[in-house]
Amino acid sequence: MKYYPLLRSHSAIETVILANGEYPSHPLPVGLLQQASFVVCCDGAADDYICRGNTPSIIIGDGDSISPENRERFKEILITSADQETNDQTKAVAYCLQQQRNHLLILGATGKREDHTLGNISLLMDYMHLGADVQMATDYGVFTPVQGDACFECVPGEQISLINFGATGIKGEGLVYPLSDFSNWWQGTLNQTTGDSFTIQAKGEYLIFRTY
Amino acid sequence: MKYYPLLRSHSAIETVILANGEYPSHPLPVGLLQQASFVVCCDGAADDYICRGNTPSIIIGDGDSISPENRERFKEILITSADQETNDQTKAVAYCLQQQRNHLLILGATGKREDHTLGNISLLMDYMHLGADVQMATDYGVFTPVQGDACFECVPGEQISLINFGATGIKGEGLVYPLSDFSNWWQGTLNQTTGDSFTIQAKGEYLIFRTY
Structure with missing residues (x-):
């Protein structure tokens, strides 16, 4: 990963x-x-x-x-x-x-x-x-384009957003709010990390925004 | 329209x-x-x-x-x-x-x-x-959410952008660059008007940005 x-x-x-x-x-x-x-x-x-x-x-x-x-x-x-x-x-x-x-x-x-x-x-x-x-x-913050499963270092309690570019089967670990196959940009915004890393499972592409 | x-x-x-x-x-x-x-x-x-x-x-x-x-x-x-x-x-x-x-x-x-x-x-x-x-x-500028065919008043030579939200059959009149069924946000950006109005034909939804 x-x-x-x-x-x-x-x-x-x-x-x-x-x-x-x-x-x-x-x-x-x-x-x-x-x-x-x-x-x-x-x-x-x-x-x-x-x-x-x-x-x-x-x-x-x-x-x-x-x-x-x-x-x-x-x-x-x-x-x-x-x-x-x-x-x-x-x-x-x-x-x-x-x-x-x-x-x-x-x-x-x-x-x-x-x-x-x-x-x-x-x-x-x-x-x-x-x-x-x-x-x-x-x-x-920082935008990172991603394809497939990935793990992200983060600061605990930091706000993150996922902008979906057609990915399916989206799941997250280490985030406060559950993820799904978002169809509109705003749906994946304003999530929050729980520890010092989080992982995303997904088929397809998405964009991660980690705030400072 | x-x-x-x-x-x-x-x-x-x-x-x-x-x-x-x-x-x-x-x-x-x-x-x-x-x-x-x-x-x-x-x-x-x-x-x-x-x-x-x-x-x-x-x-x-x-x-x-x-x-x-x-x-x-x-x-x-x-x-x-x-x-x-x-x-x-x-x-x-x-x-x-x-x-x-x-x-x-x-x-x-x-x-x-x-x-x-x-x-x-x-x-x-x-x-x-x-x-x-x-x-x-x-x-x-101004963002306007639109469904289907529409006509927009504009200043000749003004820059406009179309952000596609799944619309198909997209065609424009009164714009410098041709439109198509854009799949990525940037593709419809930075178009330009030719007269004091332009029209969009489309099935579905899109967003128009008219700069001042």
């Missing part, structure tokens, strides 16, 4: 994708961004990252939201693509996978337009299909 | 539910909150509403996030319910429907914890089933 440890300030995550939502403010994503050795900025997110004194490893996107100054100054690390079928976050993930960077943390993907938030979160399922070992950390 | 006009500053919306997410800051939801004659605050949202000099019509929820001071001061309009099967937003909608208030605008439902955001947005589909004529306005 696959085991998902908690994301911690000393988790060694080399590759971070900084998406173009709200810039991280919680100490955990902020710290993980600082210690990453390879940071891919999605288009306009580069402006926020650069103005804080950082230099992106790569800037990727359709080039419509980065400032003209940074576009010129960082043109040698700027990969533009006008492909309208995918968004900048997906372009960044595809680039990382091409570079054999499969272990990815996405930051800054939520907190602005809610349709972007929904899109970016749901795309985690697609990235899992592409072979990425990916998580998304927000200012409130 | 049902017609959905744009939400405007002079839209006459009597009943507003103020959820416990981020307090509205965009002028449109702020203005609609000010002119509403009946404001139901979800638990802790009452604190934010009251500290801005307002008085809620009703405060509803499980009573765990409102301040002890306001809990005491407003005890005559406070309806507490510890039902763990529904969240405060849903309790507020159920209350309004009991009071024959079917035309509802939900504000402040997004912008904090992303699992709350996902839950609150998806619950719009359930409220539609209960007979509510409901929309959710955020700082970025």
Whole structure:
């Protein structure tokens, strides 16, 4: 059974994708961004990252939201693509996978337009299909796309949510409220852990959100 | 075919539910909150509403996030319910429907914890089933739950997203990109209008997000 440890300030995550939502403010994503050795900025997110004194490893996107100054100054690390079928976050993930960077943390993907938030979160399922070992950390918690049975490290009494993407036979252990084959997103939200780990049994795919 | 006009500053919306997410800051939801004659605050949202000099019509929820001071001061309009099967937003909608208030605008439902955001947005589909004529306005746009064919007023060139909740045979007119029976949330995001209205043909249910 696959085991998902908690994301911690000393988790060694080399590759971070900084998406173009709200810039991280919680100490955990902020710290993980600082210690990453390879940071891919999605288009306009580069402006926020650069103005804080950082230099992106790569800037990727359709080039419509980065400032003209940074576009010129960082043109040698700027990969533009006008492909309208995918968004900048997906372009960044595809680039990382091409570079054999499969272990990815996405930051800054939520907190602005809610349709972007929904899109970016749901795309985690697609990235899992592409072979990425990916998580998304927000200012409130971490989203992990999962397939099949899995065990998750957690803090006792922490709130967790399960968003079902068509999985069946869903059962949980180590959670306060029972799970079932939820058909609407909200049904699996606001559960709570009882110990320092919980397990999910399921056929199919789902998303786990562990709050900090 | 049902017609959905744009939400405007002079839209006459009597009943507003103020959820416990981020307090509205965009002028449109702020203005609609000010002119509403009946404001139901979800638990802790009452604190934010009251500290801005307002008085809620009703405060509803499980009573765990409102301040002890306001809990005491407003005890005559406070309806507490510890039902763990529904969240405060849903309790507020159920209350309004009991009071024959079917035309509802939900504000402040997004912008904090992303699992709350996902839950609150998806619950719009359930409220539609209960007979509510409901929309959710955020700082970025308006979510409308829809069943079957519909026509939407819009600003030409505005971005819109369609989130599919199992609808089939989806077709659009008045949009830049073609629609299909999307299976993942992101697939219908970031479309664009071409004129001052667009129409959707579909069997089943979906959610439309019109940006401001």
